[in-house]
Amino acid sequence: MTTVPLQAYLIVSAALFAIGLLGVLIRRNAIAVLLGIELMLNAANINFVAFWRYAGTANMEGQVFTVIVMTLAAAEAAVALAIILNVYRRFKTVNVDQINLMKG
Amino acid sequence: MPAGSELFLIPGLPLLAFLLIAAFGLRPQSERAAPAPIIAALCGSLLLSLRALGHVAAAGPQQVTLDWLHVGPIQIDVGVLLDNLSGLMLVVVSLVSLLVQIYSIGYMKGEIGYGRYFAYMSLFSGSMLALVISDNIVQTYVFWELVGICSYLLIGFWYRRPSAAAAAKKAFVVTRFGDLGFLTAVLVLSFLGYGIFDFTALAHAAQAGALSKGLITAVSILLFCGAIGKSAQFPLLIWLPDAMEGPTPVSALIHAATMVAAGVYLVARTYFLFALAPAALLLVAIIGSITLFLAATMGVAEDDIKRVMAYSTISQLGYMMLALGVGGYTAGVFHLTTHAFFKALLFLAAGSVIHSVNTNNMWQMGGLGKRMPITSLTCLVGALALSGIFPLSGFWSKDAVLAAIWSSRLPGHQVMFVFALIGVSLTAFYMFRLWFVTFTGRPRTEAAEHAHEAPLVMTVPLLLLAFIAVIAGALRLHVPFTHGGIAEVIYYRREPETTSALVIAGSFLCAVAGIGVAWAAYRAEHISSAAFNARFPGVFQLLKNAWYLNRAWELFATRVVIAGSALAAWFDRHVVDGMVNAVAWLCGAGSRELRRLQTGQVQLYAFVIVLGIVAALIAILAGVAPGIILRGGR
Numbered sequence: 005m006t007t008v009p010l011q012a013y014l015i016v017s018a019a020l021f022a023i024g025l026l027g028v029l030i031r032r033n034a035i036a037v038l039l040g041i042e043l044m045l046n047a048a049n050i051n052f053v054a055f056w057r058y059a060g061t062a063n064m065e066g067q068v069f070t071v072i073v074m075t076l077a078a079a080e081a082a083v084a085l086a087i088i089l090n091v092y093r094r095f096k097t098v099n100v101d102q103i104n105l106m107k108g
Numbered sequence: 109m110p111a112g113s114e115l116f117l118i119p120g121l122p123l124l125a126f127l128l129i130a131a132f133g134l135r136p137q138s139e140r141a142a143p144a145p146i147i148a149a150l151c152g153s154l155l156l157s158l159r160a161l162g163h164v165a166a167a168g169p170q171q172v173t174l175d176w177l178h179v180g181p182i183q184i185d186v187g188v189l190l191d192n193l194s195g196l197m198l199v200v201v202s203l204v205s206l207l208v209q210i211y212s213i214g215y216m217k218g219e220i221g222y223g224r225y226f227a228y229m230s231l232f233s234g235s236m237l238a239l240v241i242s243d244n245i246v247q248t249y250v251f252w253e254l255v256g257i258c259s260y261l262l263i264g265f266w267y268r269r270p271s272a273a274a275a276a277k278k279a280f281v282v283t284r285f286g287d288l289g290f291l292t293a294v295l296v297l298s299f300l301g302y303g304i305f306d307f308t309a310l311a312h313a314a315q316a317g318a319l320s321k322g323l324i325t326a327v328s329i330l331l332f333c334g335a336i337g338k339s340a341q342f343p344l345l346i347w348l349p350d351a352m353e354g355p356t357p358v359s360a361l362i363h364a365a366t367m368v369a370a371g372v373y374l375v376a377r378t379y380f381l382f383a384l385a386p387a388a389l390l391l392v393a394i395i396g397s398i399t400l401f402l403a404a405t406m407g408v409a410e411d412d413i414k415r416v417m418a419y420s421t422i423s424q425l426g427y428m429m430l431a432l433g434v435g436g437y438t439a440g441v442f443h444l445t446t447h448a449f450f451k452a453l454l455f456l457a458a459g460s461v462i463h464s465v466n467t468n469n470m471w472q473m474g475g476l477g478k479r480m481p482i483t484s485l486t487c488l489v490g491a492l493a494l495s496g497i498f499p500l501s502g503f504w505s506k507d508a509v510l511a512a513i514w515s516s517r518l519p520g521h522q523v524m525f526v527f528a529l530i531g532v533s534l535t536a537f538y539m540f541r542l543w544f545v546t547f548t549g550r551p552r553t554e555a556a557e558h559a560h561e562a563p564l565v566m567t568v569p570l571l572l573l574a575f576i577a578v579i580a581g582a583l584r585l586h587v588p589f590t591h592g593g594i595a596e597v598i599y600y601r602r603e604p605e606t607t608s609a610l611v612i613a614g615s616f617l618c619a620v621a622g623i624g625v626a627w628a629a630y631r632a633e634h635i636s637s638a639a640f641n642a643r644f645p646g647v648f649q650l651l652k653n654a655w656y657l658n659r660a661w662e663l664f665a666t667r668v669v670i671a672g673s674a675l676a677a678w679f680d681r682h683v684v685d686g687m688v689n690a691v692a693w694l695c696g697a698g699s700r701e702l703r704r705l706q707t708g709q710v711q712l713y714a715f716v717i718v719l720g721i722v723a724a725l726i727a728i729l730a731g732v733a734p735g736i737i738l739r740g741g742r
Contacts, residue, residue, distance in 0.1 A: 105708060
């Protein structure tokens, strides 16, 4: 039944992670940065599931972790969106380059 | 066999009385009862002390030690040591203290702060008894400071008088100067002397050779520094005459009989160290002979009767130190004992006079003998005892001191003997100058004309002290102690001093000569002291100004100390502060540079984090850093 090898999953997840990271690092729009983070979380999820599948299905940790990460991602999105909303009200922008009040 | 608790009670009772008076005796409505607790407590202490002395005489020394503190390897105990020396001192202190308190009831009557006075006096009595009975050096130091603070409080008892406040401050600062030596001695013992504080253990360690010669000498000299301050020895003797600003019973108890003798007591208590340090003994002897001579000459030109007695006290303390220095241990302690009685007597007599004529200046008195017969006679007894006239107590103790100097093997003891002999003459001279001017001749002022004898509560202690001053010489007869002579410490013994007819005759003649000159100058007026002063103005000025010692200290304080302080201030400002400022500047500059990293750009931070993770990963994969997480697991 195992037609797709583990490496394939890992490559997909690595690519997803890299794309997400790149988004976090270079996108100016705070919402896009948030999306990048979501991508990275999902890349991790793919890894969890893939390893669970190939390491033996007797243990449930992989799936459990995935569910936890999804919950976490939802919570994180809620908080992050609230922050972004407030940032927009305060600065009239969501451009992370311009939000540098904490400069030393 | 007195129980340990009984020994603790000896200083404990007066301290309890102090708490009682401090709690209830300071309010105006209850102030009149303030003397009751302390007199009751001292009666108890005296009885217990006598019992303790009897016990020592019969069964030898006793020590009771309780645990107090453990600091690292150092153990500090609290305890009592009862031996011949402390037993004797306990009786002396509690007896003089009791009589002075009774006398104070009359003397301090109607004073503002009557309750406060007795509170301080009880604190002092308790602390002094505790100092005497301490079995280790740390405890001694604690009570040493406590009697010092009591002295400060009581000198400044009339604190509204600026001169009293200044005198109290002076006494405190000058004695602190000496106490520094004592404190250093304690520190040296704790760091270099294996933390041996217990007198017994210290004596054994010193005699077994566990402590080095240099250490013993250093500790002895440092302890002696403390004694110099407390016992007003040269060059720190300047505080004692000023301390006469306090009430006269205070001077009698603290600045004549007990506290100032604490310095001598300390040297006596640690004599087992001094005995092994010839250099320290020599220093003690030299300081003692300088002090006794200088102070005696100062007393000759003084007009204030209390200050004359203060100089006399300093001079007699010099005798005690000299006796200890030349090896006359028993003689020194013996003189301490008899001196405590007759000097307290003299001060109380002076107090009685001052109480009656309201002046300290002897030239405003005169002819008081007829008006105050008891005071006059008891004062005469004290003066005779102080001058060392047979058969009063002073004769025996002074003779013992002189004999000890005479038979000493110390280098230069002949010179010291001559100094001591001159001192005997001077002592007799200034004492009888005082007595003749005060009690004989015609009254020189209205107040002296109308002087009246003191009340019974003051004269009875005078009579008792006079009686003791006459018979205390009997202690010389060596009460049958099973363990050594009257004042021997348990851990130190020496051969009994021998006396010679030559010494006795010499001292007696010197004393009589002094009295004779005083009689000729101030009673019969064959010799005019004014003419002498006019003939030798330099000598007169020198003595009148107490050898300019105060001036010298003032100069020292204003020149040397200020210059030294300026140097220290410069060092502090430029070197110490400089170092602190340099550290601060370095931190500031570093932070200013590092601050630039904080751009406020979240993405930059994220980038740095990622770089860090990548670097860590590479390091772990390359095997440079341990990768616990990666290599672990199943």
